[in-house]
Amino acid sequence: AALYRVDGWGAPYFTVNSSGNISIRPHGVETLAHQEIDLLKVVKKASKPTSSGGLGLQLPLIVRFPDVLKNRLESLQSAFNFAIQSHGYEAHYQGVYPVKCNQDRYVVEDIVDFGSGFRFGLEAGSKPELLLAMSCLCKGSPEAFLVCNGFKDAEYVSLALVARKLHLNTVIVLEQEEELDIVIDISRKLGVRPVIGVRAKLRTKHSGHFGSTSGENGKFGLTTVQILRVVKKLEQFEMLDCLQLLHFHIGSQIPSTALLADGVGEAAQIYCELVRLGACVNVIDIGGGLGIDYDGSKSQDSDISVGYSLEEYASAVVQAVRLVCDRKGVKHPVLCSESGRAIVSHHSILLFEAISASSYQSPPMSFDGLQDLVERLPSDALADYRNLYAAAVRGENDTCLLYAEQLKHRCVEQFKEGSLGIEQLAAVDGLCEFVSKVIEVSDPVRTYHMNLSVFTSIPDFWGIGQLFPIIPIHRLDECPAVRGILSDLTCDSDGKIDKFIGGESSLPLHELEGNGCISGDGGSYYLGMFLGGAYEEALGGVHNLFGGPSVVRVSQCDGPHGFAVTHATPGPSCGDVLRMMQFEPHLMFETLKHRAEEFANNGDDDSSGSIALASGLARYFDNMPYLMAASSCSLTA
Ligand code: PLP
Numbered sequence: 001a002a003l004y005r006v007d008g009w010g011a012p013y014f015t016v017n018s019s020g021n022i023s024i025r026p027h028g029v030e031t032l033a034h035q036e037i038d039l040l041k042v043v044k045k046a047s048k049p050t051s052s053g054g055l056g057l058q059l060p061l062i063v064r065f066p067d068v069l070k071n072r073l074e075s076l077q078s079a080f081n082f083a084i085q086s087h088g089y090e091a092h093y094q095g096v097y098p099v100k101c102n103q104d105r106y107v108v109e110d111i112v113d114f115g116s117g118f119r120f121g122l123e124a125g126s127k128p129e130l131l132l133a134m135s136c137l138c139k140g141s142p143e144a145f146l147v148c149n150g151f152k153d154a155e156y157v158s159l160a161l162v163a164r165k166l167h168l169n170t171v172i173v174l175e176q177e178e179e180l181d182i183v184i185d186i187s188r189k190l191g192v193r194p195v196i197g198v199r200a201k202l203r204t205k206h207s208g209h210f211g212s213t214s215g216e217n218g219k220f221g222l223t224t225v226q227i228l229r230v231v232k233k234l235e236q237f238e239m240l241d242c243l244q245l246l247h248f249h250i251g252s253q254i255p256s257t258a259l260l261a262d263g264v265g266e267a268a269q270i271y272c273e274l275v276r277l278g279a280c281v282n283v284i285d286i287g288g289g290l291g292i293d294y295d296g297s298k299s300q301d302s303d304i305s306v307g308y309s310l311e312e313y314a315s316a317v318v319q320a321v322r323l324v325c326d327r328k329g330v331k332h333p334v335l336c337s338e339s340g341r342a343i344v345s346h347h348s349i350l351l352f353e354a355i356s357a358s359s360y361q362s363p364p365m366s367f368d369g370l371q372d373l374v375e376r377l378p379s380d381a382l383a384d385y386r387n388l389y390a391a392a393v394r395g396e397n398d399t400c401l402l403y404a405e406q407l408k409h410r411c412v413e414q415f416k417e418g419s420l421g422i423e424q425l426a427a428v429d430g431l432c433e434f435v436s437k438v439i440e441v442s443d444p445v446r447t448y449h450m451n452l453s454v455f456t457s458i459p460d461f462w463g464i465g466q467l468f469p470i471i472p473i474h475r476l477d478e479c480p481a482v483r484g485i486l487s488d489l490t491c492d493s494d495g496k497i498d499k500f501i502g503g504e505s506s507l508p509l510h511e512l513e514g515n516g517c518i519s520g521d522g523g524s525y526y527l528g529m530f531l532g533g534a535y536e537e538a539l540g541g542v543h544n545l546f547g548g549p550s551v552v553r554v555s556q557c558d559g560p561h562g563f564a565v566t567h568a569t570p571g572p573s574c575g576d577v578l579r580m581m582q583f584e585p586h587l588m589f590e591t592l593k594h595r596a597e598e599f600a601n602n603g604d605d606d607s608s609g610s611i612a613l614a615s616g617l618a619r620y621f622d623n624m625p626y627l628m629a630a631s632s633c634s635l636t637a
Contacts, residue, residue, distance in 0.1 A: 003480070003508055004471040005501065008296015013068055013346050014530060020477030022528065026067035026556040028075065035556050037563045039063070040474045043351055043526055045565060046552050055568050058624045060352040060452050060549035062537075066566075067556050069107065069347040070114040076290075076339060077118045079314040087318050091332040096121040096147050098288060099129050101340030101534040102348075106553060106567065108132060111343065112140040119143045121169065123338045125150035127159060134163050145336060146170040147285060149199070149247070157182045161192040173197035173247050173285075177226045184237055197245030197285065198222055198230055200270050204263035206289070209303045209464060210252035221248065227270070231277050243279040245336075246271045249287025252341055256300040257308045257316035260289070264317050268324035275330050283334045286317060290342040294468060294531055295501035304467050304501070310342070341534040348533035350549060351473065352452040354525040355627060357484060357512050370431065373411075373424040381410040388435070397439045404432040445506045447496075448484040450527070451627045453546035454495045455488075458529060459539040462494055467501050472510060473528040480508035486527070489627065490544040542580060546625050547572030575621035585621045592617050
């Protein structure tokens with residue numbers, strides 16, 4: 001556990017149990033020992049064939065824990081409740097979940113359900129997000145906010161006004177000044193009194209990666225000049241009472257409470273000014289930014305860590321607003337936050353399997369043709385060869401690689417000119433490969449091939465270099481014998497993970513048992529990517545047509561296994577991903593079937609074989625694109 005810093009990033013939800021497996025503590029600190037869920041048992045249950053009592057799902061697999069989601073939500077609410085009580089704040093906290101962090105139906109429905117007791121709402125940033133938020137909030141608290149952010153057109157605004165007509169507590173937040181005209185116009189046409197918010201562009205700037213949209217030159221929000229114009233216009237249309245919420249967002253992963261308090265304090269000043277100007281504001285929405293400690297370092301100087309707890313975050317917000325409002329004699333506003341990452345990151349784990357690992361042995365060297373080659377080398381290439389030899393004797397690896405590269409380059413040129421035969425070129429290639437493999441062996445970082453697409457499942461690693469805790473989920477009572485990087489299935493050199501938390505360029509890993517793992521037997525080696533419940537699923541693409549993982553929802557329950565799988569969905573099939581590219585799998589199938597029958601009619605095949613071939617083809621469309629255990633793979637050829 002210490003090697004992988006589990007206690008740092010994993011507390012209080014993840015721990016290592018006495019079998020050396022990762023255990024989930026679904027209720028956080030309140031989890032009792034018998035309520036812990038062994039993750040390996042979940043993977044086995046999900047992936048075993050149905051004939052052996054499993055669910056027959058293919059990996060990669062996302063395991064969701066709704067209990068963890070509930071605990072996160074309740075912990076956030078209690079942190080604010082506690083801060084409000086201890087600082088004598090005279091209004092309540094009522095948060096919203098920004099659905100863009102994970103729009104999965106069950107995730108959103110769970111959040112509305114778990115949060116209905118404390119008026120927890122949703123935030124939407126586009127029309128489909130608004131539609132899903134509207135339908136989910138029909139089952140939520142009537143007071144829960146439905147905050148409408150993002151760029152808006154007339155259709156978005158009219159949908160938000162329809163939501164108000166449906167008695168959903170909808171707030172249209174102006175991200176741009178021009179949106180005000182649309183809101184005034186459409187609300188008059190529809191005869192609906194809107195509730196309006198403004199997003200302020202604060203001067204407080206968050207300098208980390210996630211803060212690039214903050215500050216005066218940020219992409220979103222209204223400047224003070226624009227806010228004043230909005231106030232004037234609303235006054236002119238006798239709608240100033242509609243302006244009820246002040247919003248800001250200084251970026252995700254706010255590193256410190258000092259920066260947070262600075263931003264909140266600035267926003268509170270604007271809020272008090274809006275009160276002075278006659279607006280009926282009563283809510284400050286502090287946006288997202290509540291961070292996650294991905295590496296467990298509690299550092300303020302890194303994009304992947306934060307130096308505060310939930311309690312410290314809530315306390316900083318409450319104190320900053322109270323201070324400003326008390327000085328100005330303004331009634332304390334309701335506090336709203338749009339915490340996404342902090343709510344959903346922990347609840348899901350991505351699990352994937354190693355297929356094989358690169359060899360640790362130096363390759364056998366064949367020196368056939370080398371003598372002949374050396375005799376024919378021109379003087380510059382011969383000098384490279386001699387230098388390579390001398391560097392090898394001195395044990396200078398980098399110099400060896402340099403001369404090997406030069407020698408190869410010169411010989412390729414000669415081959416292109418026609419003065420070197422293919423046997424000599426092959427001898428040079430063999431020599432250079434030998435040199436690089438021997439050097440690789442002295443630097444024993446191996447490549448573990450994973451049944452995964454980084455582009456689909458960990459897009460933020462590929463796109464912005466974001467690190468997540470990635471560790472084996474079992475054998476943690478064994479000392480890992482090697483170090484490795486992880487390479488995925490895509491035909492792309494970017495499809496690898498070679499940076500890990502703690503600044504490591506390789507991961508301690510265990511030797512694979514048997515011949516690799518796509519075997520379905522006891523030799524599988526499973527890794528998990530933790531804290532990836534926010535953003536990764538919707539951002540992922542289908543590079544190489546690898547679609548999303550299978551998904552299971554697992555709840556803690558009393559009983560022999562300690563958990564129940566309440567929902568299971570296989571990942572998109574080959575047919576599903578082909579459909580995304582406008583192919584029509586049933587037509588593709590018909591074309592191939594027709595082809596098979598055609599060959600049968602031409603006598604190129606016997607007709608029974610062709611019929612079997614055609615009917616077997618269907619399965620290829622139905623299965624997931626990822627590699628399959630040999631035992632579950634029935635071949636058709
Ligand atoms: N609200 C707005 C307006 C955002 O842009 C974001 C994300 O950047 C969020 C909320 C969610 O932020 P976080 O995931 O840091 O909580």
